[in-house]
Amino acid sequence: MIAIQLALKNILGAGWRSLLNIAVLSLAFVIILWHNGTIDGWNQQARKDTQEWEIGGGQLWHSAYDPLDPLSIQDAHAPLSADMTRLAGQGQLAPILAVQASAFPQGRMQGVLLKGIDPEQKVLKIPTEILQKNPDGALIGKRMAQALKLKTGDALLVRWRDSQGAFDALELNIAGIFDCNVPSIDAGQIWLPIERLQTMMNLPGEATLMVAASGFRPAETSPWVFQSEDVLLADLNTIIQSKKGSGAVLYGLLMIIALLAIFDTQVLSIFRRQREIGTYIALGMTRRQVIGIFTVEGSVYSILAIVLGALYGGPFLWYLAKYGWAMPTGGQDMGISISDRIYPVYGTGLVLGTIILVVIAATVVSFLPARKIARLNPTDAIKGKIQ
Template sequence: MTIKLPAVAFRNIFRNFRRSMLSAIAIAVSAMAIMALLALLEAMESDMASNLVSYYTGQVRVRHESFEQYERYNPLHLSLAADEVLPLVADQEGVRAVTSRINFPANLYLNGKNNAALGVGVDFASEEAFIDFPSLVKEGRLPTEGSNEMLIGAFLARDLHLNLGDKVTVLTSTALRGSNAMTFQIVGIASFPVGGLNAKVLYVPLDRAQYLLRMEGQVQEVLLLTEEGYKERDVASSVKKLLQTELSLGTETKAWKDLNMMYSFLAIAKVIYYVMGAIFFVLGSTVIINTTMMVIYERMREIGTLGALGMQGKELTRLFLLEGTFISIIGSTLGTIVGVIIVFILSKVGLNFTEAMSGVDMEISSILYPQVNFFIAIFVWVYAIIIASLSTLIPSRRASKIQIVEALRYV
């Protein structure tokens, strides 16, 4: 029997338009939800990567080889000589920018009480390639080198009732395993994108941190940014060999992806969400399965007539499969378009997780801006069509097994 199955299948969709649209809407809602979910996950991943590189590890981090082993003891004596390491590393092929930092536990002595915080000694000049400090300062200015001044997170200042001009005594342990204290004046209050930085971190000039910690000329870590086209792990390996060869210095030199487990977990979460997406589409496809089964029973006499006119069982299967595929295409297209629109709006207004993230120590910004990713949009569109279409194969095969005589007798 010669018949244009696609044309017939498309026309059959409109025989019960309301039911067809109900099936399409189920697929559309699934596609829209997965589109928004994957866009949010991509935003979280890129945001975490940016924050890790800027505020925590750089693209490559260099430390003394034994520092990690004793890190829980705050081994500031396991340090690097800044005047030897920095010039050598800066000239290495593939290195774009270099900075050095010292992280130290700090107690802020206020009103007779000690308040825990994390101090970071930085060279604000060399930090320009890593952190855009001027854009983060919402009140005051940056500390100047050689001055007992500090930049403090906005939440920490709020919780401790501190303002510009206030003086705070910082108590900490030194590289010599003793204690030392120094009074700093707050000259800047910063609003960092990461809630954890806002709530517990203060920045002081590197030279003052070295003096406070009895680490003159020493730094805890050296951070690197790599040139475009160079792999972080390759640069880390070459820098490690360079320091060993030139200075006989054993270091722990690693790329940023090898330093943070949470980022690795986020990559695993992406795979899980893709599987969840498939489950969402299968659930949405149950509406098409039910609809197709109803259509088969409603059109039983029609199926018998087509069979009597010579249509083979495989052609009947194709006919109903094409109907389900067309509905899937309509639903997937509608859902993907709506999903793209929603993500585009969120990319402008952002998703504010400030309150939700206030007690969570993660390297993710409090406000996320999902971005429209056309690769994800195309993937979701195709993904939805394939899964929904395959779901209609089960009831479609039912039509091919119907006996012609039984179908013609069906009332």
């Protein structure tokens, strides 16, 4: 307790030098919170959107299906069992049939994926009710519309090979364009009523995969393999971890600057305050207690930095959490699920973890130079002799 009181007095007594250290450390504190909060907010938003729009509570894949291998799609389909059909009717499963095709917008040719989905499904947020009203129409996402320069009401010629390998073609009417943050259900994809696509492919009652409703864990029966949410979100997790890693470099540098400033101040303090150190010992402090004072000074720096950071960073971080901040669209073009606005999330773990990180780091860099006190000769220190 005495060490904290003394450390506080010494820090406040040091004036501008202390303020500068505290300001830099508080900046590091706020930036760590902001950056990690943003990544966490993006993570939560991306997971939520991906679950709502694409993966639901998990997916049952045909065993031959590999979304990264377009050639696998041709053979990755099987009829739904009676049980699965019943579950689909109850809204627990949403069967999807995927077919490779070519589209011909404005005379160009582009590879697309035709996806059949039940227009009455409620498992995913895709606005398939549009297909209910327009059973001959097709649904595309905003990115697909921009890429092919299409708008609602336009016609788009598509060509595909049916299950027997025969080429067929059809002019699709764009019945609706939906806006979502998940590029993997948008870019290069055209959504049709599943029964229509089954007819086009001559694959009645068949599907490539089935999306389970949230909280529903369907049984695995050959050839269907269940892919859990964790498996389906693995790529997103990797991206998030990678972003966190690159962010850590940024705020790590800032922390190093702040901690160097504290380290430097402490080295200078021990050099300049030798007479004070000697006097502490003469008045009855042990060397360990004096080291404690200097070490606690580092901790007090960090606590004051956190208080200062909370004062100016609190409103700033709250504003961002409430109103979000606009993100460039480049991320979506790279296939990353990212919203137009990101709302940072500052969880208890993040805030407490950051506080502990800042306090421990500042304490350690204060302790390192303070160890020199143990080797000081008090009689020389009292006279202010440089040792």
